[in-house]
Amino acid sequence: MSIEKAGFKNSDSLTKWVKWFIYIQILVAVISLISGNMELQLLSNYENGIYTSQAQAVADGEANDARQGLIAIAYTVVFIISGIIILKWIYRANYNAQQLGAKDMQFTPGWSVGWYFIPIFTLWKPYQAMKEIWKASANSDNWSNEKVGSILPWWWFFWLANNFLGQAVLRMSLRAEEISELKNVNIVYQASDIASIILAFVTLSLVNSIYQSQIAHELGKDILSLK
Template identity: 35%
Template sequence: MENPYQSSATSAGAVAPLRSSSYFKNPRLLTVTTRIFLCLGVLVSLGAGALALTELSLMEEYSPTDGLDDVYDDLIIPTLLLGLTQFATGIGTIVVIAMWVYRMAWNARYFAGARNMDYTPGWAVGWYFIPFANLWKPYQAMKEIWRASDEPARMNQIPVPFWLPLWWCLWLVTNILSNVSTRLTFRADDISEGMLANQASLLAEAVNIPLCLVFLLIVNRLSRMQWHQQSLRQVQAVA
């Protein structure tokens, strides 16, 4: 049985796809679900930003050396509700996007031929969870998926649009800011430290909004390209 995480060697000539990617998988449902979660991500970030601004406004009424208990007590209900919403939306988004990337990678291998691809569907998702390698490997996999879905016959020659590197830059910045915000929040003991943590959180949410919108653009374009390639294959099969 073929290991789904085993990368295939790249060859110069076109080779028939391996049996594991020998047919097209309909991405419509996953695409729609991914769109929904990306839109939810924007709404959650707007809510988190509004809460961070409210906390900053309250903190300005206290001395920089005061404790944070009074501020958090005043906002405990919206903070809990937002936290639960962020957790549920975050888990759902990770699962849905992982499934969508896997589906796109599967279809890309079907179009271009498995031996012409460097990344299997499993590794197109798996690299996101490998420390250090997740700084560039997922982006390389996405570029390969894009090229194979755009023009599989000459996938190694065509460029990728600017919003692909923009997406990856926003992804890295958002993750860095989120980690910084989380660390500052857990370490905050007084108002001044709490304000710094809230400012970092506000900045992270501000970057996450364009990240969701740019990735939504990629989802729409890539899905349309794969349907176009499948339509061409169906026409060729009938002719």
């Protein structure tokens, strides 16, 4: 489907890229979960004195560290690329919502993205911006009275949960020395992976809902203009 005119900008390709990179995020998170379980088993083996050969214990530890390191690199690369694409999509979604006729929106396309980078305010401002995009996309004529889909609060809940868990992993890993502490870091990291997977699926639903609303709205306008 192709809709491109002065003002409203086609988001077909951009939305497809967003979806593909979210799928890649899910794949990397699943691989990370599997690897995390392998690491947890290794730590348990260390704790229970399973190894009779120190050389084998060291070799398995090094192999684990190499595997986890590669996954961490993949995670970082995918996060950066998908983050850029998703933020570009949010910018476009806000812009298109205004082009559909929504008046007096509080958030500009720039600030719908910019609030993600402002400490403290990032805890609620991006959610408010996305809520505004949702409402304006569903009903540009009377968007302020439009109800918000139930998917939106869940999206923000898992966004915050994923971020808090990630920060917890970082803080815990900096001071973890004993095997029991390393196991706790591993468990929280796996919880972060699970939150990341759920967040990815919820984000897919959110992106698709807003995209479909905007396309349906614009198609409706085009049909009316032809009558």
